[in-house]
C-alpha cells in the first residue's frame with residue numbers, strides 16, 4: 034500500500050517549524066528519521082495532510098557535555114549514540130543498549146527524539162531515559178518546558194507531548210565513577226523487538242548497591258520501574274536471599290501485558306530472570 038497524498042515542508046529553524054505546526058494543528062506530522070512514521074503512512078494508519086521535516090534544524094542536533102549532564106539533541110541518530118565517545122564515557126548504558134535497536138541501516142536514520150516521542154513500550158530509549166533520570170526539553174507555542182522522563186511516558190504510544198510541541202533535546206546526568214549498569218533484552222533474534230528487557234543502574238560499594246533504578250520494557254503499556262524491588266536492594270548487601278526477595282517483588286509489582294506472540298505469564302517470568310542476572314552482574 035502507498036501513503037495518502039500529503040504536502041511536505043522542510044523548515045530551517047525551530048521557530049518556523051513551530052509556527053507551521055501551530056498553523057496545521059492535528060493535520061500535521063513531524064518527520065525525523067522516518068523509520069516509524071513512513072511505515073504507518075504506508076499502512077494508512079496515519080494520514081496527515083502535511084509532513085514537517087525537521088532534519089535541517091540545527092538546535093535539534095548534537096551531543097554535548099554541559100557541566101554535570103549530557104545534552105542529546107532530538108535528531109541524534111541511534112548510530113551516533115552507539116559511536117559517541119561522550120556517550121561511552123558518561124552514559125555507558127546507552128552505548129550498551131544501542132546495538133539492540135533494529136539493524137545498522139535503521140539505526141543510521143532513526144533518531145533518539147523520534148523514539149522517545151513515539152513512546153513505544155518495547156523500545157530501548159524510553160526505558161533507558163527513565164533509568165537515567167532524563168529531562169525532556171520541549172518547545173511549544175508557550176515556549177520551553179522541561180518534563181522528567183517519569184512524567185513523560187503516559188500510556189501506550191502516548192507521551193505528554195502536545196500535537197504542537199517539538200521535543201528539542203534531553204539532558205542526562207553524567208554517570209559517577211561508582212555507577213554500575215546492566216542492559217539486557219531477551220529477543221527471538223538480534224534486532225527484533227524484545228520479549229522483555231531491563232535497563233538498570235546503581236551505585237556500587239563492595240556488595241552493596243544504592244540509588245538503584247531498574248526499568249523494564251516490553252512488559253507493559255509504558256516502560257516501568259520496579260520501585261519495590263529497588264527499595265529492597267537499596268543499601269543492602271546483595272546476596273541470594275536479597276536477590277530472591279527483589280525478584281519476587283518485581284514480579285508482583287509489575288503487571289505484565291501479553292503481546293501477539295508472548296503471554297503475560299512468560300513476560301512476568303522473564304522480569305525475574307532479567308533482574309536476577311542484572312543484580313549478579315552489577316555486584317560482580
Ligand SMILES: Cc1cc2nc3c(=O)[nH]c(=O)nc-3n(C[C@H](O)[C@H](O)[C@H](O)COP(=O)(O)OP(=O)(O)OC[C@H]3O[C@@H](n4cnc5c(N)ncnc54)[C@H](O)[C@@H]3O)c2cc1C
Pocket residue numbers: 062063064065066067068069070071072107108133134135136139142143144145146147148150151155156157158194198199200201224225226227
Ligand atoms: C524494521 C524496523 C525495526 C525496528 N526495531 C526497533 C527496535 O528494536 N527498537 C526500537 O526502539 N526501535 C525500533 N525501530 C524503530 C526505530 O528505532 C525508529 O527510528 C524510532 O522509533 C523513531 O525514530 P525516527 O527518527 O525514525 O522517527 P519518525 O519515524 O520520523 O517519527 C516517529 C514519531 O515521532 C514523532 N517525532 C519525531 N521526532 C520528533 C520530535 N523531535 N518531537 C516531537 N515528535 C517527534 C513523529 O511525528 C512520529 O509521530 C525499528 C524500525 C524498523 C523499521
